[in-house]
Amino acid sequence: MLRLHGFSLSNYYNKVKLVLLEKGVPFEEVLVPTTGHPVDKAMSPLGKVPYLETEQGSLCESQVILDYIEARWPTPPLVPADPWLAAKQREINTFLELHIELCARQLYPQAFFGEALPDKFTARVRGQLVNNLAAFRQLAVFGPYVAGDTFSAADCAAYTHLPLAGLASKIVYGEDLVVAAGIDWKPYVKLIEARPTAQKVAADRKADQGRKVAVPKAAGAGEV
Known part of the structure; x- marks a missing residue:
């Protein structure tokens, strides 16, 4: 297993x-x-x-x-069989992770771990994040799913990344930059959480908040 x-x-x-x-x-x-x-x-x-x-x-x-x-395990498929559609989905996922999540992650030390970041640093990150979110909004479909009318692997990424970017920017800047970019992520998250699988993920995440999980400082540089 x-x-x-x-x-x-x-x-x-x-x-x-x-x-x-x-x-x-x-x-x-x-x-x-x-x-x-x-x-x-x-x-x-x-x-x-x-x-x-x-x-x-x-x-x-x-x-x-x-x-x-x-x-x-190709069934049920979470990536389209059509090469173009599969590539467009991967494009969305790449923007989510390289240009939104990793950018917003620079704010996590202050947003979630109590570390004060220099104003010059957070100002620079804000400019990057605003620019990257605008670019992502051009690619994302939200029709109603992030890559089109079908739930896909891209939704598994968007569901986990967009709320963190929105929350971190709200805490640091007093403004949810994801929403400000025209991405109303809360209704989207509700749509995904209508799925039993997402409900399971959300419930486990909530339960895990009660555990003292050590998140390495190096989290700012990549996956954690």
């Missing part, structure tokens, strides 16, 4: 978890221990989560894991 390592406060972990639940693939969750028990770098060389144990070995990086799951 697959073993998914990480914790339910991680948006990248939840992205993979949601895909596995949607696919109906049996898996075991292995919650990352708290401080003093680092991630096994033999399985995840940079010490990041999520990572996935398979019968053949381990995989890290959430998008790599998703590609593996889609190839091994």
Whole structure:
């Protein structure tokens, strides 16, 4: 059986978890221990989560894991068979993760962990985030799903990333920059959470908030 390592406060972990639940693939969750028990770098060389144990070995990086799951369990499909539509979906996902989530992640130390960031730094991040959100809005469909009229792997990413970007910007700037960009993410999240799989992810995330999960400072540089 697959073993998914990480914790339910991680948006990248939840992205993979949601895909596995949607696919109906049996898996075991292995919650990352708290401080003093680092991630096994033999399985995840940079010490990041999520990572996935398979019968053949381990995989890290959430998008790599998703590609593996889609190839091994193609039904139900979460990526279109048409090459163009599949590429457009991946384009949306890439913008979400490289240009929105990783940009907004620079704000997480102040938004969620009580660290004061320099005003010059947060001003620079704001400009980047505003620009990147405007570009993403040109690509995203929300018809009603992020890549069109069908739930897809891109929704597994958007559902986990957009709320964090919105919340972090709201806390740091007093304004939800995602909403300000014309992306009304709250109704979208409600749409996704009508799915039992997303309800499971949300419930586990809420329960995990009661655990003292240590989030490495290096989280600002990549997945966690």
